[in-house]
Amino acid sequence: MTEARLPPEADLVLLNALVDGELDAPTAAAIERRIADEPEMGKAHEAIVVTRAALARLEREEVGTRLLDRIESGAGISVPASPQRQPRGLADWRAMAASVVVAFVMAGGGGYWLGATRPSETTSDLVASTHRRSLLAASPVDIASSDRHTVKPWLDNRIGISPPAPDLAAKGFSLVGGRVDVIGGRAVPTLVYRHNEHLITVVAEPAAAGTSGPQSKQADGYNMVRWTGSGFSYWAVSDLERAELDGFAEGYRIATGVTAAPEP
Amino acid sequence: MHEDQPATRFRELVVPHLQDALIFARGLTGNRDDAEDVVQEACLRAYAAAGRGTVLHPRAWLLAIVRNTAFTWMAKNRPKAVLVLGDDAELDRLAETADAAFTDTPILTPEAELIRKAEAAAVQRAVDALPAPLREVLVLREFNDLSYRQIADLLSVPIGTVMSRLSRARLLLAISIAEAHRD
Numbered sequence: 537m538t539e540a541r542l543p544p545e546a547d548l549v550l551l552n553a554l555v556d557g558e559l560d561a562p563t564a565a566a567i568e569r570r571i572a573d574e575p576e577m578g579k580a581h582e583a584i585v586v587t588r589a590a591l592a593r594l595e596r597e598e599v600g601t602r603l604l605d606r607i608e609s610g611a612g613i614s615v616p617a618s619p620q621r622q623p624r625g626l627a628d629w630r631a632m633a634a635s636v637v638v639a640f641v642m643a644g645g646g647g648y649w650l651g652a653t654r655p656s657e658t659t660s661d662l663v664a665s666t667h668r669r670s671l672l673a674a675s676p677v678d679i680a681s682s683d684r685h686t687v688k689p690w691l692d693n694r695i696g697i698s699p700p701a702p703d704l705a706a707k708g709f710s711l712v713g714g715r716v717d718v719i720g721g722r723a724v725p726t727l728v729y730r731h732n733e734h735l736i737t738v739v740a741e742p743a744a745a746g747t748s749g750p751q752s753k754q755a756d757g758y759n760m761v762r763w764t765g766s767g768f769s770y771w772a773v774s775d776l777e778r779a780e781l782d783g784f785a786e787g788y789r790i791a792t793g794v795t796a797a798p799e800p
Numbered sequence: 801m802h803e804d805q806p807a808t809r810f811r812e813l814v815v816p817h818l819q820d821a822l823i824f825a826r827g828l829t830g831n832r833d834d835a836e837d838v839v840q841e842a843c844l845r846a847y848a849a850a851g852r853g854t855v856l857h858p859r860a861w862l863l864a865i866v867r868n869t870a871f872t873w874m875a876k877n878r879p880k881a882v883l884v885l886g887d888d889a890e891l892d893r894l895a896e897t898a899d900a901a902f903t904d905t906p907i908l909t910p911e912a913e914l915i916r917k918a919e920a921a922a923v924q925r926a927v928d929a930l931p932a933p934l935r936e937v938l939v940l941r942e943f944n945d946l947s948y949r950q951i952a953d954l955l956s957v958p959i960g961t962v963m964s965r966l967s968r969a970r971l972l973l974a975i976s977i978a979e980a981h982r983d
Contacts, residue, residue, distance in 0.1 A: 539908050539909075540908065540909045541907070541908060541909070542907040542908065542909050542971075545964065545967065545968075548967045548971065549963045549964055549967045551967075552963065552966055552967045552970060553948070553963060556941065556947075556948065556966075558947070558948050576909070579909040579912070580909050582912045583909050583910050583911075583912050583915065583971075583974045584970055584974070585912075586912045586915040586916050586974075587915055587970050587973050587974045587977070588942065588970070589916075590915055590916075590918050590923045590973075590977060591923065591927070591938075591942045591943075591973075592942075593920055593923070594920055594923060594924055594927075594943075595920070596819070596823060596943060597819070597822045597823050597826045597832065597835065598819065598822075599818045599819050599822055602836075603818075603822070603836050603839065603840070604818075606836070606840050607818075607839075607840055607843045610840055610843065610844055671811070671812060671815070671816060672815060672816050673816065733809070733812060733813075733854075734812075735812075775808060
């Protein structure tokens with residue numbers, strides 16, 4: 537084993553900033569050269585990296601039901617169960633799918649998942665659950681952008697389909713971003729809009745040509761609007777009030793050129 | 801324009817970040833039970849505040865509430881514990897002591913191999929033994945995944961202070977983990 541003296545603190549700070557991804561490219565390149573060339577810098581860099589790895593092996597504190605109960609009774613409110621965050625670094629949608637399944641089973645919704653007999657209702661429940669889950673996640677979107685020209689290609693690259701993402705900012709609904717959800721075993725593109733502090737989840741499943749809806753419903757305590765058009769079946773779900781959510785759906789349908797059909 | 805219900809706002813603003821709040825509180829207090837007490841009290845404060853004004857960055861907002869709560873909670877319930885969160889003079893003294901230690905003593909870089917073999921319990925003990933100002937920055941970076949800028953904003957310190965505290969925290973950790981495994 538070779539022994540190396542510790543580099544000066546100014547260099548240690550730079551090595552730490554490098555492993556934290558906080559350096560601009562030229563500075564990072566210069567430090568990387570020194571790590572390669574200077575044994576002391578190389579050893580110090582390795583020590584920082586393995587220390588971080590040791591910390592990463594520690595278990596993160598999880599919010600248990602006991603704490604949730606205490607918070608609920610203290611504030612006199614109801615907190616949704618299982619505010620478990622996705623494990624870090626699981627951006628892959630298959631891993632997301634796994635966590636969605638786990639969330640459903642933990643929330644007691646496994647019966648819907650496993651023994652569905654009424655497909656349309658089940659899908660609504662699943663859409664509501666995915667909306668609820670997104671509110672509990674660290675971020676409601678996997679691609680955060682108000683630019684539909686960023687969100688659509690991202691979805692296309694991920695799963696090969698992307699619904700229209702109209703700009704509804706003029707109506708008070710700004711695009712937050714997109715993500716991929718897994719509904720009934722299928723990966724579907726999801727858009728997220730914001731209205732004031734409220735999020736609207738728009739799940740879009742590819743559908744045959746034709747239009748139907750809009751159909752207003754409720755699922756799992758959330759307001760929901762369902763319609764078909766422009767090659768997709770849509771579910772928009774939010775805790776927005778009914779009139780506001782209907783206004784959003786109408787704006788979306790107009791912007792995507794869907795002719796509203798009367799409900800059967 | 802309808803008025804937001806505090807319970808709704810609480811669910812939107814606070815609930816998604818409860819785990820971050822607990823991780824941070826655990827780092828500040830040093831143990832799980834105290835952390836839960838702090839998080840519960842922080843939630844009460846957050847609930848009372850959730851109805852007022854607009855919260856642009858809910859996680860940072862909640863972490864700031866947790867930090868303030870931890871400070872007063874520890875002062876009341878753990879008066880003997882050293883939790884210097886707001887005392888700048890104390891932080892400066894600590895920093896000077898650390899500087900002196902780094903410049904006067906020739907220190908060897910801890911052996912990576914010893915750290916690789918370290919068990920989780922030993923690593924956790926080393927984290928808990930860090931001086932509070934260093935532990936706080938380390939936890940925010942490693943366990944809460946905050947950027948340097950976010951940490952600097954939360955603690956109201958210059959970004960350079962964040963960088964030097966984090967660097968020292970990791971070095972002290974590396975040294976104490978390696979020492980524990982040399983035996």
